[in-house]
Amino acid sequence: MDAHRIQYWVLLVLLAPPAASILAAALGPRFLRGQTHWLPILGVGAALVGSVNLFNQVRAAGEAHGSIVVELYRWIATVPDQWFSVNVLVDPLTAIMLLVVTGVALLVVVYSREYMSDHGHPVRGYERFFAYLALFVFSMCVLVLGGNFLLLYLGWEAVGLCSYLLIGFYYDRPSAAAAAKKAFLVNRIGDFGFGLAILLIYVTFQELDYQAVFAMVDAGTTASGEALTSGRVTAIALLLFCGAAGKSAQFPLYVWLPDAMEGPSPVSALIHAATMVTAGVYMVVRCGAIFAASPLAMALVATIGAFTALLAATIALVQFDMKRILAYSTISQLGYMFLGVGMYAGSAAIFHLFTHAFFKALLFLAAGSVMHAMGGVIDLRRFGGLRRVMPWTYATMLIGALSLAGIPLLSGFWSKDAIIHAAFENSRLLGWIGLLTALLTAFYTFRMVFLAFHGTTRVPDGVHAHEAGAWIKLPLVVLAVGSIFAGYADVTFLSGGFAGAFDPHGWFSHFLSSVTAPFAMHHAEFAAAGHMQKYGLLYMSSAVAIGGVILAYSLYVDSPMLGLIIRRAFPKTHQLLSNKYYVDEAYESWIVQPLRRLAAFCYAFDRYVIDGLVWLLTAVPRLAALVLRVFEQGRLQGYGTSMTIGLAAILFLILVIGG
């Protein structure tokens, strides 16, 4: 790869979005107003062009040379000549992430043009919205391009900030303001671990550049040349995973993501489905050298991933808020990705990230389209049968849902299957959890689709339901096409596999092989797998997905009474699920409240104990003054008396004692 050309494209990717953001903020309110969206469309479009070119360069270079570091400038130093630079690492993983980020972002910006308007008039804060959106794209590009841990942290925090600003976009609503704060703070808890990981990496390796650190991990040495202990590697990996769990909403830090749905729907699609929340997966794959060196950390990543996938899927079964269902679904799908990484299938995880970006962004945008048409209502109990009213939205959402459910031959099928496959390779239990979750996924997805689009047409009072315009339809269609075909990036045709025609693990995993080499080194992924297991599972997961859809059809379309009977039969379970296992309440009463009490205690301690001690100290001179004041009352008689007494005493001393 030509470093110079890479540098120019990198600069285009890194500079166009922030320029658009700054211009939108500066010119939007006064001059551009309703036309502000053109700035981010241009800026993000330019970034997409840059990303495509970077991708082409990486692809042309081939796997052996597909990685290059470009230093832009020197940033922070601990000691002279030991700089942490602002440098970028361009390799296959970065190239794919950039494509996902800028591609989805461009569609979302286009979509927002119409979504953020009310009957053709831009909503309040229109310019602000686009400025934030462009800023987010910049932050996310820094995150995936950064060549050292400090830049990763910078991007990490910056996307968190944009998420904070965008969740709280409707800041007048207390729920939105609270959700924004919650998102930022829960992420900060994760970042605490991430920050400590950075410190520990520095203490261990005296370096923060990816390549230098990973080289030392591979060599098994520390900076001082001693052997790297497995405890140290595990500690670093687990601390890093803390950050990943916060950003990617894994148990126990997933609680912020459902609340984040308070933000506008395009934001949910871009940030809380397709890009930012996948940063944790990106990080774990990026740090594959560290994670793969610690079997314990890998097992934990896989377990937490599988557990979160199942947990979130069960909660999604009974929710009625369309966007929250999708949010829990996102948590669940992210769980799949971590399950994949933890099972040494790094490329499968990134592949799922790739396909998920299409169909989940599609689902969120379609849900947004519904919400837009319903006048802001998103509760599934208040509308239904929209199939006839909104045919485009219905058709595209159906494609997204089929893909998410893992119906054969769509994108989601290929990537999810690869992960479940990897899980079965390593741990039968986690494999079965993956399959069970797939069943639940198909079920809750189609429960949502059937409730919203099937049955008789119902809309909330006073709402004139209508199909969306072209600005919304275009992104939906593009993403729908992606949801169908993106999966074929990793499928090899006509090699005799599944149904005699397809074989998973094609170009995509090959392209990523240099990045996922650490995983492959520790575990030969599919090579050892027998054919029967390989293709048998494909049929099994197809059956599970179709079964889930049929189940949802029978419960919500065919015989709705049956669903009611089942719910009545298990009231406790239903309550537990619809209250999301009371996790929020538990956090509130076990963590937040005790801390608040501690804060109140500290302040009381400050006022009474510390200031009390100070008062006691100053009481000494005051007490002395009190005594002395008796003699200093300012009356002549008093002074006369004491003078007389004093004289008498002195005379007495001289005459009696002295004499």
Added chain:
Amino acid sequence: MIDETIQSGFNWTLTTLIFSPLMGVAMVLTLHRDDHSRIRLMALLASLTTLALAVITAFEFRSAAVQTSGNGWALYHLQGDLAWLDPDGPIDVRYHVGVDTISLWLVLLTAFLTPLAVWASFSGIRERVREYFALLLLLETAMLGVFCSMDLLLFFVFFEFTLIPLFFIIGIWGGAERRRAAAKFFIFTVAGSVLTFGGVLFVAYYVYSSAVAYGLPDAKFTMSIKDLIAAGRAGRIPADVQWWLFIAFAAGFAVKVPFFPLHTWLPLAHTEAPTAGSAILAGVLLKLGTYGFVRLCVAMLPDATYAFAPFMAVLAIVGILYGAFCAWAQTDVKKLVAYSSVSHLGFCMLGLFSLKLAGATGSIIYMLNHGLSTAALFLIVGMVYERYHTRDMDKIGGLARTMPWMAFFLIFFTLASIGLPGLNGFVGEILVLLGTAYSDQPRTSPDDLGVGPLGFAYAIPAALGIIFGAVYMLSMCQKVLFGPRREPPHTPDASTGLTPDLNGRERAILFPLAVACLLIGVYPRPLIDSLHPAISVNVFQLYYMPSSTPHGLELMVDETAAAAPSADTPAIRGNSSILPEPA
């Protein structure tokens, strides 16, 4: 051999700079007491003149540093040295000013913040305007003097002199409890300083008498900070004496910092002080304490510093967490920001006592950053207060809708304050934490010290402080800016001619601060590059070649060299002779 006595004669640059605000004082006092607009303008012009002089000083420093052969960036430049008492007498007390990069950055911070504070007072101060601005300018002279002093007595004079203007500023123009606040502030600080003054006299006396005992021919009762540091580094102050001196120095500086548990004057003083007073107090005056620790404790008393470091670090960490919790419990915005200072200054101290180049650099950068972001926060709080006459978060809310500019700046400086990467706070924070975490690792560069007293375990609770920092700051933002609008009756008050949102003057005050925050966050290299040599040489005394006390001292250095610090022994004491000459 490096020596900064290359320059000869008295350099007037710094003296002009230090006393230039006094000219402003004189000009302000010549104006008529009721001519408020001219008084304000004059004060602003005077402080801007000082800022211009400070910038000129910085450029002169730069050219002096570049022209000096060897490690010019590490040296004191622009020195002006006059005997204060009879130079041939036994007591050598001098008017000696000079700056290295550590002082220079703090001088620039002071000169940068003062005009903004003056300008911010245009609308808030309505009584005794003339006296107010005169005192503010007087305060600037005192602060500049502290950072430029190279003589211990001069340092102490300026250090104490800062109290007087501030005492009156709080006591006259403050809030409802201003008298109590002023008194508490004064008594706390003076009580500490008395001990410090004892230490100042004793260290000079001790070094002098030991020089006499060694039979040095030209032994003098010197109060030159550099000479005293040289004596301390050369081991001429035994460890037990260092201990007592450390405690004495720390007493005064810790109150100023403020260090848990000596901080309780701060919330009260901050809350009651007028806006500009709070901004200057937080922005510059607290740094006098940390600066004192840098110059006198760490540089002069290596053994005691090393011994006390874990203790100081624990107190710093307690302060970080405790300050954060106290801030969280507040409903008064100003008090919240005040407690956040307690928390932030804990980071400063922690970094310093990591005794690593990264930590100390981070600590000084943290001082500058805290000066910028906290001063800005206080200014914003003041601007809101002028409109709503309350600082109670329960009474105001949802201001983002009516005050979008204010909301922007408040969020910006909040983010700077909680260490968002890309803004200034992060640079200091990460260096402090890195320094703390790898404190117990061997040296990786000849410019750094060896194994230090702290370690990764200290970084964990400190990093926890970052979470809580976000908790209270974001809660504050949420309450003040978001949600439905809440305003006290009859507000916002437009009687003083203020617009509902920030007006042009107020935006122009906050804008330069924001630019500075962003610049330091994105490109801190000039700061780091210039601070490294000064810290290595002037604070850690690596490469230090004693020049002014030639006799006897070499003997001592040789002795300590026997117990030479290698890469894995505590390298802080007497380590000058084993290190290579810088190229």
